[in-house]
Amino acid sequence: MPRDTLAELADEALVVLYAHGDPDAARLLAGRLLPRVLGYAGRMLSDRAEAEDVAQDAMLRLWKVAPEWRQGEAKVSTWIYRVVANLCTDRLRARRRRRAEALDDVAEPADGALSVVAGMIAADRMAALDAALAALPERQREAVVLRHIEGFSNPEIAEILQIGVEAVESLTARGKRALTALLSGQRVALGYEEAE
Amino acid sequence: MMDDLDDLLAGASRALVQPSEALMARVLADAAALQVRPVVVVARPRAGWFAGLAALFGGAGSLVGVGSAAVVGLFFGFVQPDGLGAVADLWAVGSVDQVDLMPQLDVLLAEE
Numbered sequence: 005m006p007r008d009t010l011a012e013l014a015d016e017a018l019v020v021l022y023a024h025g026d027p028d029a030a031r032l033l034a035g036r037l038l039p040r041v042l043g044y045a046g047r048m049l050s051d052r053a054e055a056e057d058v059a060q061d062a063m064l065r066l067w068k069v070a071p072e073w074r075q076g077e078a079k080v081s082t083w084i085y086r087v088v089a090n091l092c093t094d095r096l097r098a099r100r101r102r103r104a105e106a107l108d109d110v111a112e113p114a115d116g117a118l119s120v121v122a123g124m125i126a127a128d129r130m131a132a133l134d135a136a137l138a139a140l141p142e143r144q145r146e147a148v149v150l151r152h153i154e155g156f157s158n159p160e161i162a163e164i165l166q167i168g169v170e171a172v173e174s175l176t177a178r179g180k181r182a183l184t185a186l187l188s189g190q191r192v193a194l195g196y197e198e199a200e
Numbered sequence: 201m202m203d204d205l206d207d208l209l210a211g212a213s214r215a216l217v218q219p220s221e222a223l224m225a226r227v228l229a230d231a232a233a234l235q236v237r238p239v240v241v242v243a244r245p246r247a248g249w250f251a252g253l254a255a256l257f258g259g260a261g262s263l264v265g266v267g268s269a270a271v272v273g274l275f276f277g278f279v280q281p282d283g284l285g286a287v288a289d290l291w292a293v294g295s296v297d298q299v300d301l302m303p304q305l306d307v308l309l310a311e312e
């Protein structure tokens with residue numbers, strides 16, 4: 005199939021073509037999906053190397069599931085974000101476990117999140133946003149990133165996170181309030197004018 | 201501050217994270233390794249009618265032999281040389297009735 009025609013196809017059709025041996029389908033799918041899942045994993049994990057591992061793993065699972073893919077049952081983007089969310093959750097749990105073992109009985113700093121943001125005074129706005137997102141509870145961070153950065157609808161986020169739509173609405177609202185609180189002290193440093 | 205946050209989030213949404221060439225190469229290598237190769241069906245060239253006929257007779261040599269015998273038989277059938285009846289008498293046991301089913305060639309030529 006000509007590349008121009010392939011480029012117009014939906015992700016789901018490309019997965020089916022890949023499964024049937026089309027040599028260009030994988031390149032197009034990777035070009036569309038890899039930047040998105042890499043960005044999402046990066047915001048969830050705050051670690052580029054780990055995010056690359058997760059993104060590669062998620063794409064690998066897509067290649068494996070392609071022969072059984074049935075069009076109309078699920079959107080590829082929703083499916084792969086769910087995979088990334090689960091992989092990130094596993095890694096964050098493992099990270100917390102390692103940290104707990106390393107620190108043994110030493111308590112976490114109570115206001116570690118705020119100190120991270122405070123440390124970003126001289127950084128640019130995106131870095132400050134990433135730091136503030138990293139300070140959010142995991143579920144709130146997932147919901148805010150999926151809704152406001154990745155552009156998914158609430159029902160799609162509910163499918164990705166495997167929770168109810170009302171829970172998604174609650175998580176995004178609480179997440180945005182927390183982000184606002186975290187960044188409110190950074191207005192001047194971030195180049196915003198002081199509120200009158 | 202909420203408006204500023206919306207601006208920040210919108211900016212983050214527009215900023216795509218570009219994967220490194222190495223990561224893209226690893227992902228495409230995975231894809232190639234797991235992709236089922238399409239089965240290429242090569243059509244065998246169709247044998248001609250002569251090859252089919254030769255196969256029916258057990259090969260081209262047999263077909264040439266059978267064909268030659270048929271041509272010689274037709275030749276004797278049309279020409280009917282004078283000595284053919286004598287040769288037939290030598291081979292035949294008992295009496296042989298000769299029936300002239302076809303006119304001789306000189307008769308046909310004389311009619312034109």
